[in-house]
Amino acid sequence: MSCVHVHATVKLRPPRSTDERPETTDLRLKWGAGGGEIAVGSRGTVQPYPSFNPHHDAENLRNSMKGLGTNEDTIIDLLTSRANFQRQYIIQSFKSSYDQSLIEELKSELGGHFESVVEGLMLTPGKFDAKELNDAMAGPGTDEHILVEILVSRTNRQLWELAEAYQSDNAMSLKDALESENSGEFENLLLALLKGKRDEGYNVDQSQVKVDAQELFAAGEDKWGTDETKFIKIFCRRNFTHLRRVFEEYYQLTNKDIEDSIKDEMSGTLQMGMLAIVQYVKNPAGFFAKKLYESMAGAGTDDRSLIRIIISRSEIDMMDIKIQFLRLYGKTLFSFIQDDVGGDFQKILLCLCGMNEDE
Structure with a gap:
């Protein structure tokens, strides 16, 4: 083959x-x-x-x-x-x-995981994401990590198409589903991401960078308690280039990495979601390389995450993810998949991630 x-x-x-x-x-x-x-x-x-x-x-x-x-x-x-x-x-x-x-x-x-990959490939990206989100919220519990991964990493247009696909495939809107399965500031974070209102340009206004960094400081480190709403607004609206500058300015202002402040100021699913935004903004390919590694490291394989990430990134940035995977873990993604799964499931994943290990 x-x-x-x-x-x-x-x-x-x-x-x-x-x-x-x-x-x-x-x-x-x-x-x-x-x-x-x-x-x-x-x-x-x-x-x-x-x-x-x-x-x-x-x-x-x-x-x-x-x-x-x-x-x-x-x-x-x-x-x-x-x-x-x-x-x-x-x-x-x-x-x-x-x-x-x-x-x-x-x-x-x-059959098996091979069938799951093939089915995922045949769905449109919006319907594939809608299915993943529906599965993450089905049953007695909710897999919040999947909700965050998808909503954080999709473009505005992808989010709109996802919401449309979810509505057509389910008895309720995605907004209603998220509201029924989540609560508090974490729910507000998910809904803010779902709106797809992020500036997707590359312009950076240095004066606004300073304002945003100061507002984040005032909303967290500089007060008793935390104004999560301010964090959510800035993190979900600003373009990625701007946010990276904000994080740098924040460090200059506080001598503290924004991730450390989030860990100190927030907890639970909200902390997880906010950290995911920061990590994705800083290094999108590294964000997914880490998730792929975690899906295969240790005993057993998180096949669902492995399939979802490889399918969803195969036409976007899988070459960059492979580079980051090798840099972070000293081993190619190709060889990791080879060692972790077998049969036709292995073959199709290797084709999707690219057979050339040097890419």
């Missing part, structure tokens, strides 16, 4: 009519407003496939599942060398040609 990963600018024919377009906003954005040229991101390990033919791919997938047994290698090679928006076309083509749900057909042929 070999994994095909293309790093190039790809030109594809846009759909001839709106009827041909998958119903996801995510895919419409890929095509842009007026043309078929797609500028491929440079830091993902999964890239759009050139000379893409969804009908041909749908036929190959059907052939891999016909008769006795399943050709898992074909499924792995094909799905890990197509971008998510291309997989949505394959789903439509499969339905059009065979009047069957490709996702359901794949699920009926596969």
